[in-house]
Amino acid sequence: MIYLDNAATTPVDKEVVKAMDKYHSKFFGNPSSLYKPGRQAKRAVEDARTTVANLLNCDAQEILFTAGGTESDNLAIFGVVNQFLDKAKDYHCITTNIEHPAVLNSFKRLGKLGFDVTYLKSDQYGLISSKDLLRALRPNTLLVSIMYANNEVGTIQPIAEIGKIIKNYRHVQRVDTISKNPSYPIFHTDACQAAPYLDLNIENLGVDLLTLNGSKIYGPKQIGVLFKKKNIKLQPLFYGGSQEEGLRSGTENVPGIVGFAKALELVDKDKQKENKRLLKLRDYFTMELLKIPNSILNGHPEKRLPNNVNVTFKHIEGESIMLKLDQQEIYVSTGSACHSKSLEPSYVILALGQDAANAHGSMRFTFGKDTTKKDLDKTLKVIKKTVSDLRKISAIQT
Amino acid sequence: MIDKNNQQNNWLYTDAVKDHFFNPRNVQYNDPKPGEFNGKGTVGSPVCGDMMTLWVKVDKKTKKIKKCTWKTFGCASAIASTSILSEMVKGISIDDAIKITPKDIIHKLGGLPARKVHCSVLGDKALRAAIKDYINNK
Numbered sequence: 001m002i003y004l005d006n007a008a009t010t011p012v013d014k015e016v017v018k019a020m021d022k023y024h025s026k027f028f029g030n031p032s033s034l035y036k037p038g039r040q041a042k043r044a045v046e047d048a049r050t051t052v053a054n055l056l057n058c059d060a061q062e063i064l065f066t067a068g069g070t071e072s073d074n075l076a077i078f079g080v081v082n083q084f085l086d087k088a089k090d091y092h093c094i095t096t097n098i099e100h101p102a103v104l105n106s107f108k109r110l111g112k113l114g115f116d117v118t119y120l121k122s123d124q125y126g127l128i129s130s131k132d133l134l135r136a137l138r139p140n141t142l143l144v145s146i147m148y149a150n151n152e153v154g155t156i157q158p159i160a161e162i163g164k165i166i167k168n169y170r171h172v173q174r175v176d177t178i179s180k181n182p183s184y185p186i187f188h189t190d191a192c193q194a195a196p197y198l199d200l201n202i203e204n205l206g207v208d209l210l211t212l213n214g215s216k217i218y219g220p221k222q223i224g225v226l227f228k229k230k231n232i233k234l235q236p237l238f239y240g241g242s243q244e245e246g247l248r249s250g251t252e253n254v255p256g257i258v259g260f261a262k263a264l265e266l267v268d269k270d271k272q273k274e275n276k277r278l279l280k281l282r283d284y285f286t287m288e289l290l291k292i293p294n295s296i297l298n299g300h301p302e303k304r305l306p307n308n309v310n311v312t313f314k315h316i317e318g319e320s321i322m323l324k325l326d327q328q329e330i331y332v333s334t335g336s337a338c339h340s341k342s343l344e345p346s347y348v349i350l351a352l353g354q355d356a357a358n359a360h361g362s363m364r365f366t367f368g369k370d371t372t373k374k375d376l377d378k379t380l381k382v383i384k385k386t387v388s389d390l391r392k393i394s395a396i397q398t
Numbered sequence: 399m400i401d402k403n404n405q406q407n408n409w410l411y412t413d414a415v416k417d418h419f420f421n422p423r424n425v426q427y428n429d430p431k432p433g434e435f436n437g438k439g440t441v442g443s444p445v446c447g448d449m450m451t452l453w454v455k456v457d458k459k460t461k462k463i464k465k466c467t468w469k470t471f472g473c474a475s476a477i478a479s480t481s482i483l484s485e486m487v488k489g490i491s492i493d494d495a496i497k498i499t500p501k502d503i504i505h506k507l508g509g510l511p512a513r514k515v516h517c518s519v520l521g522d523k524a525l526r527a528a529i530k531d532y533i534n535n536k
Binding site: 315316317318319320323324327336337343345355356357360392393394395396 | 419420422425427440442444445446447448449450451468469470471472473474476477513
């Protein structure tokens with residue numbers, strides 16, 4: 001099989017499985033228990049927290065473990081705004097029109113709750129303009145959430161630059177209008193897709209909140225991290241035994257937490273080497289795909305993740321392509337409506353200015369550490385035949 | 399008619415859908431020759447994600463469909479439903495052909511995932527358009 005959908009999820013690394021293993025049945029204790037098995041579990045959780053903190057260049061107490069990327073995004077967003085619910089219409093939040101649904105649908109909810117929401121528009125490559133952000137900032141802006149790298153087209157946003165703009169706005173233009181607290185607007189980024197490839201040094205990024213997800217970094221599913229800068233006040237999403245500083249109640253997922261830390265450690269170790277290797281594969285694969293007539297690259301040609309290629313094959317539809325590849329044991333993803341629950345084509349491809357017909361024919365290939373040039377050559381061969389076969393029966397004239 | 403085992407959240411296609419998707423019948427690969435058909439219908443649009451053209455050759459004496467070919471832009475269920483329709487109409491009268499409903503096509507396919515039903519079964523409309531075209535051209 002050739003798995004080219006690593007943006008959907010990654011296989012769990014064998015070393016990660018090994019690291020997690022003993023925390024299922026052997027060291028099964030509840031970290032809140034004071035006796036030995038509890039202390040062992042607590043120790044594992046805190047060691048994992050320190051590992052993650054070191055990789056992000058932050059303090060261990062700034063790392064919160066959650067049940068995944070979606071939960072981290074929700075905790076970041078609603079954790080901030082729920083403190084202002086009673087005066088929602090007095091406040092403003094900013095995000096982009098190409099966020100992952102975990103952020104985008106949360107912001108739609110903010111709109112319904114009465115908050116004033118600005119959706120920054122991406123350009124034709126999936127880039128958000130810092131100038132647009134600067135223009136959108138207001139004295140009553142509570143929260144800015146901009147993804148680090150896009151999950152569909154892989155476009156990388158200038159997070160460090162945006163971080164500086166927000167920091168500057170906080171200090172210069174704003175006279176502590178929100179609760180006399182100079183930490184607003186708070187800056188959140190969803191770094192789920194960026195994590196295996198881009199710089200996660202918090203100091204460099206200048207973010208207040210950052211989301212990570214185990215299942216995109218060869219770790220387990222249903223485990224995530226929210227980095228939360230010390231001075232940021234959040235309200236929990238739910239209440240219970242006050243684990244994770246009271247921000248994420250519920251008995252810790254000890255094996256998941258151990259697995260997450262191991263996974264992040266492993267991707268960090270190989271980051272430079274993998275970036276170099278995948279970049280070469282990406283550019284080769286892109287070049288070859290674009291030799292197919294009537295194909296378009298979606299996203300930025302350079303400012304994109306090294307493992308992401310997103311191409312539209314005009315006049316044919318993505319689900320058909322996907323199923324033909326599936327039959328050959330090649331697994332990819334599509335932005336076609338026919339493959340979505342909403343029956344709308346990819347809103348990200350549409351946001352890039354493509355028409356719906358082109359969005360229906362968009363295909364996403366996301367490589368992983370197991371992807372080889374041989375895999376890509378086989379894929380190219382199958383794709384060329386598939387595209388040609390489907391075009392032969394397409395009602396749209398080429 | 400939705401396959402009971404093929405509920406809302408299930409993406410599984412039946413064997414008939416897969417068979418017709420992977421081995422489509424009666425595709426009009428090349429432009430038809432003059433006189434090869436006497437009716438043509440196109441429905442759907444690229445923007446909606448489904449579009450199909452269907453050609454029919456109707457026997458003027460018997461009013462029976464002698465030949466039906468097609469081209470489809472769309473997902474697997476759109477392709478399969480047009481393919482199976484082209485087999486269903488062969489040899490039947492145009493009076494019977496215009497009575498074919500999406501339900502009949504889906505039944506023949508052994509069911510479709512629920513959310514595919516509305517968007518991807520356009521074949522009956524394309525067929526009616528082709529028959530209408532035949533009648534107008536008569």
